[in-house]
Amino acid sequence: KRRKGERRESNAYGGSVMGNARSKEEARGDAERREDMLAAFTDMAQGKFLDKVAHVTSKDIKNLPVDKYVLVDVREDALRKVSHIPGSITQGDFERKRKEDKGAFAGKTVITSCTIGYMSGLFAAKLSKDPTFSGDLKNHKGSIMDWCYEGFDLVDDKGETTKNVHGVATKWAKLFPQDKGYNIVL
Numbered sequence: 001k002r003r004k005g006e007r008r009e010s011n012a013y014g015g016s017v018m019g020n021a022r023s024k025e026e027a028r029g030d031a032e033r034r035e036d037m038l039a040a041f042t043d044m045a046q047g048k049f050l051d052k053v054a055h056v057t058s059k060d061i062k063n064l065p066v067d068k069y070v071l072v073d074v075r076e077d078a079l080r081k082v083s084h085i086p087g088s089i090t091q092g093d094f095e096r097k098r099k100e101d102k103g104a105f106a107g108k109t110v111i112t113s114c115t116i117g118y119m120s121g122l123f124a125a126k127l128s129k130d131p132t133f134s135g136d137l138k139n140h141k142g143s144i145m146d147w148c149y150e151g152f153d154l155v156d157d158k159g160e161t162t163k164n165v166h167g168v169a170t171k172w173a174k175l176f177p178q179d180k181g182y183n184i185v186l
Contacts, residue, residue: 030177034149037116037175041142044118049125055141056111058150069109070094071140074120079166082185083154085147088113091123098132105135113140115168116175145172151180 042050061071071088073080080090089097097104110127112120117140124139140146147154148165156162167173167184176184 030149030179033175033177034146037145037149038142040175041117044116045121049121049139053121053124053128054138055117055121056138057141058146058152061111061140062150062152064109068107069111070105071111071113072120072123074112074114074123075144075166079115079168081157082164082166083144083156083162085113085144086153086155102132107135109136109138111138111140113143115143115166115172116145117141117143145176148180148182149177154182 061069066087071085072091072094073084073088074091075084077090094105094110110124110133112124112127114120120143121139124137127133128137142149144154144165153161154163154165156164163181164183164185165176167176167186170186173184173186176182
């Protein structure tokens with residue numbers, strides 16, 4: 001039962017919050033969530049690829065001329081349909097183009113990306129050992145989560161700008177920013 005003056009609000013995950021009382025998750029700011037996201041990335045990457053692959057941030061990518069890199073999104077199609085970073089291509093498209101034309105990405109930095117940077121880091125590490133691959137290779141640290149923390153645009157499967165982003169699972173959705181206007185889809 002609500003007391004006089006209390007109101008029910010929805011949080012970013014579709015749950016409700018009573019009155020002025022905020023959940024622990026909502027009380028945390030985006031800066032704390034971003035630190036947690038980067039710590040989660042580092043914990044997962046340690047001993048797997050963290051020191052074996054170079055990493056870039058979303059700001060680094062935004063500062064690169066678009067004709068100097070290819071951004072390879074290794075996430076599943078269902079996640080990409082909700083949204084992806086503009087100009088990114090699927091892992092399947094990347095592999096197909098490499099197979100068809102060995103020089104398809106010559107002179108370009110290949111940047112791998114996913115939700116947080118773990119799956120893309122594993123792909124980058126595998127690619128770095130591939131004798132048929134040569135060139136500059138980097139992993140997108142924080143990937144689409146970092147992109148959202150920067151407030152950069154996302155596009156849906158029709159190429160239209162969207163604020164929807166797939167959170168993969170509740171555990172990961174909590175690491176996305178809540179104060180940037182994105183809608184976390186599960």
